[in-house]
Amino acid sequence: xxxxxxxxxxxxxxxxxxxxxxxxxxxxxxxxxxxxxxxxxxxxxxxxxxxxxxxxxxxxxxxxxxxxxxxxxxxxxxxxxxxxxxxxxxxxxxxxxxxxxxxxxxxxxxxxxxxxxxxxxxxxxxxxxxxxxxxxxxxxxxxxxxxxxxxxxxxxxxxxxxxxxxxxxxxxxxxxxxxxxxxxxxxxxxxxxxxxxxxxxxxxxxxxxxxxxxxxxxx
Amino acid sequence: xxxxxxxxxxxxxxxxxxxxxxxxxxxxxxxxxxxxxxxxxxxxxxxxxxxxxxxxxxxxxxxxxxxxxxxxxxxxxxxxxxxxxxxxxxxxxxxxxxxxxxxxxxxxxxxxxxxxxxxxxxxxxxxxxxxxxxxxxxxxxxxxxxxxxxxxxxxxxxxxxxxxxxxxxxxxxxxxxxxxxxxxxxxxxxxxxxxxxxxxxxxxxxxxxxxxxxxxxxxxxxxxxxxxxxxxxxxxxxxxxxxxxxxxxxxxxxxxxxxxxxxxxxxxxxxxxxxxxxxxxxxxxxxxxxxxxxxxxxxxxxxxxxxxxxxxxxxxxxxxx
Numbered sequence: 073x074x075x076x077x078x079x080x081x082x083x084x085x086x087x088x089x090x091x092x093x094x095x096x097x098x099x100x101x102x103x104x105x106x107x108x109x110x111x112x113x114x115x116x117x118x119x120x121x122x123x124x125x126x127x128x129x130x131x132x133x134x135x136x137x138x139x140x141x142x143x144x145x146x147x148x149x150x151x152x153x154x155x156x157x158x159x160x161x162x163x164x165x166x167x168x169x170x171x172x173x174x175x176x177x178x179x180x181x182x183x184x185x186x187x188x189x190x191x192x193x194x195x196x197x198x199x200x201x202x203x204x205x206x207x208x209x210x211x212x213x214x215x216x217x218x219x220x221x222x223x224x225x226x227x228x229x230x231x232x233x234x235x236x237x238x239x240x241x242x243x244x245x246x247x248x249x250x251x252x253x254x255x256x257x258x259x260x261x262x263x264x265x266x267x268x269x270x271x272x273x274x275x276x277x278x279x280x281x282x283x284x285x286x287x288x289x290x291x
Numbered sequence: 292x293x294x295x296x297x298x299x300x301x302x303x304x305x306x307x308x309x310x311x312x313x314x315x316x317x318x319x320x321x322x323x324x325x326x327x328x329x330x331x332x333x334x335x336x337x338x339x340x341x342x343x344x345x346x347x348x349x350x351x352x353x354x355x356x357x358x359x360x361x362x363x364x365x366x367x368x369x370x371x372x373x374x375x376x377x378x379x380x381x382x383x384x385x386x387x388x389x390x391x392x393x394x395x396x397x398x399x400x401x402x403x404x405x406x407x408x409x410x411x412x413x414x415x416x417x418x419x420x421x422x423x424x425x426x427x428x429x430x431x432x433x434x435x436x437x438x439x440x441x442x443x444x445x446x447x448x449x450x451x452x453x454x455x456x457x458x459x460x461x462x463x464x465x466x467x468x469x470x471x472x473x474x475x476x477x478x479x480x481x482x483x484x485x486x487x488x489x490x491x492x493x494x495x496x497x498x499x500x501x502x503x504x505x506x507x508x509x510x511x512x513x514x515x516x517x518x519x520x521x522x523x524x525x526x527x528x529x530x531x532x533x534x535x536x537x538x539x540x541x542x543x544x545x546x547x548x549x550x551x552x553x554x555x556x557x558x559x560x561x562x563x564x565x566x567x568x569x570x571x572x573x574x575x576x577x578x579x580x581x582x583x584x585x586x587x588x589x590x591x592x593x594x595x596x597x598x599x600x601x602x603x604x605x606x607x608x609x610x611x612x
Contacts, residue, residue: 083471087604094596171592178599185607201607
């Protein structure tokens, strides 16, 4: 009975996870984009926690807590500070408009759903929809990285990809050994900070973080 | 068996009459909420019925260039809306014309009414009418796929296309387990309901400002009883959508025509559900500003994606469930 409840919670949060990736992709404001990233990571933490209880893999609780602290609190705060210091415009600038990107991302979810197939090779132990959900999160992150003009939103796309990979790792293999996992968390944190520094450098050199201007580097 | 059928008939008739009577009250409730949020008193409940009665008694001013379309539109709109209303289960599991058609008929009956509304707005040749009907058609062509797809997502789980069957099916489900796909479908249908009933993020029912109006622009030429019929059917349409939302997503208290206690209990639960949904819609109306017309397709796109995700989520989870 209790297992069934946990399974329903997992279904619900995985749906919310997917919906939040869409929200992250189409929200027109930079602040709400970052807030959606925080919500996205929050759902990731909930999924990790329920996986831990559903399969009795209790070391995943540490991963869930780390996700909650780092990705829903620390990294968004870093971004908020960065925006404040850069004093940049609040609107997200994209190459294609919102309805079209909604359509494209729906198509990407379809592709990942049918492309993954029935996954006999992977045979994940938990409810198996997570492989297609994490692959579609990967796709959506890549899509976000290719269609955004600002460096900051591209970094958000990269973090979306990382969330998808983490979800895949947790649900198919119950996570890597804890030491590796902590290392990955550290990597993500340092990555976010380094990319922040990069963004500052780009602005210093080109007076803006519009990556179109990077083509001027070509000789 | 004979008595059973007879009581079912009486009950379904009562449902339609309830929708007819309740529709202005729901609009009044949202108006009153809005007035309270702006520190106004707002109309009393009797006022909305008095308005309708007054309009029915008034004479009409009709353009001499108006053709038969202009004259028959209010009747077509009202009767089509009434037929659609009698297909929706309200407080018990059956409906008067539920045997007549499924949700596809339901959606396109409403579309037929809208088609005549747009035609009649073009008929008199005013510029406002043309503008209003072009806007209405643009938006409804975007809302329709979202509405149909969200209903299909629910029908896929219920394995039936009839509205009665949907309500009965979801009445018997454990509600927490199916939340993962009913929640996106609920979001999609809520957005469509707001768009279809001309509420604030899409259209503003309280203003006649030429830059923003959609529904009001189309009925600008109407007066008297015709206007009353149009307004009334608009309110009925809003209530139909709310009843659909209430009975599919919050199906508790839907009685099955057996036992007097259930029959007394279920209309009360129905009223509670409808007014809480109206409260949500009124709250959205208070909190949000009207969207620019060119941003409305984004909102309807969100509804469409939510409907797709609801269907796709069932396919993803359902493969192994």
